[in-house]
Amino acid sequence: MRKDQLVDLIESKTKRKFERKVKIPTVKEFRKMAKELGLVGISRLSKDKMMSRIEEKLERVRRDKENYFEVKCPKKALRGTMTTWNFNPLVQTDVQTFLERTIPRRKDIFEEVRKKGIKVEVVLKILFVKMNPTDTREDDEKVVYFNSGYKVMNQGTDIVEELKAIDEKIGEKIAQETSEKSGWTLKRLICLYFNTDKYSPLKGSQYIALPKWIKDKKAVVNVGNNDAECFKWAVLSAEYYGEVDPKHVDRVKQYQRWGDELDFEGLEFPMEVDKIRKFERMNPQFAINVFA
Incomplete structure (x- = not known):
């Protein structure tokens, strides 16, 4: 003994x-x-x-x-910049109750990881069922992921209000999925994934060099500016690159002579995407496409 x-x-x-x-x-x-x-x-x-x-x-x-849920240990991805917490329900409730119960815990996670700024995303995994009116076959089932999309948050963000807005967006998507016409009803909440990712916005004056394999094709003009007017030099190079020294199409000074040829009046730099339409109205010869 x-x-x-x-x-x-x-x-x-x-x-x-x-x-x-x-x-x-x-x-x-x-x-x-x-x-x-x-x-x-x-x-x-x-x-x-x-x-x-x-x-x-x-x-x-x-x-x-x-609060009838458990949080699994976080998983990291993208070289540790993105982290996912799994919220697993211990008992089945309606979606709104489950989301409301998890808000304080998600707020705690945000407080732990936030620095200058992070992106937050909620993904809700749900099992749906469609009842078969006859007994000839089993009811149909499917798993659906409802994604809120990423929301940028920083030190001044009211995290609780933002999480409520995110949850409301997911609730609207679920309502569409379970409309009377669809025939699908919620059978079981499977998991809530709470993703946080480091947010590192590019500075307006930041020049990004092209990858070598693109640069070697000599098919893209990438003006090497060191100011905040990236958009301006991109537009001018698209309009006048055929009139500059072909050996130096990526130099700002090659396009400075045409700086007043286009109308940039009232536009602020760095240019925001939602302001591009204003530039197009002022310069109707342009139709700008943005790829990111």
């Missing part, structure tokens, strides 16, 4: 109580626990801070279960 078993036996049979020593896990054991809980970035913390983070995580897990 082990010592701890003997102590338990004596305490159960008598009124005597023994003082027990509480074993504090080692740093190595804390790191192992953190890994199992999906905690990242805490390996260099002190023992006390590490223990505090683990306790916070365990408390979140407890709250999640009270």
Whole structure:
């Protein structure tokens, strides 16, 4: 019989109580626990801070279960810039209730990962069924993914309001799927995927060199500007590249002489995509296509 078993036996049979020593896990054991809980970035913390983070995580897990869902350890992709958290329902509820219950947890995740800015996406995986009016065959079933699309959020974002707006968009898509004419009804919520991705907007004055295999074809003019007027130089090069030195079609100074030939009045640089239509109205000879 082990010592701890003997102590338990004596305490159960008598009124005597023994003082027990509480074993504090080692740093190595804390790191192992953190890994199992999906905690990242805490390996260099002190023992006390590490223990505090683990306790916070365990408390979140407890709250999640009270709200009838569990969150799986995050999965990373795209060289670690994109992270996915799986929210699995422990009991079946309607979509709105499930989404509302997960908002506080999604807010916590956002607070943990946000820096200068991130993109957030919600994908809801649902099993639908279409009842067969006869008994000749089984009911039809299908799995559908409802995607909110990415929403950029930063330090000033009201995360709760944005998450509610995202959920409302998904709710509208589900309503279309389950319209009376479709015959499909929701059978089971399978999972909610909460994706966060690093947001790194390009600066308006940032020049991006072409890949070598495109540059070697000499089929694309890519003006190497160092100001915020990328759009202006792209348009001028499209209009006048046949009139410049063919050896230097990518130089700004080759197009400066035509800077006043087109109407850029009232346009601000860097150019926003939704302002391109204004440029087209001012310069009707142009029809701009944007590929990204």
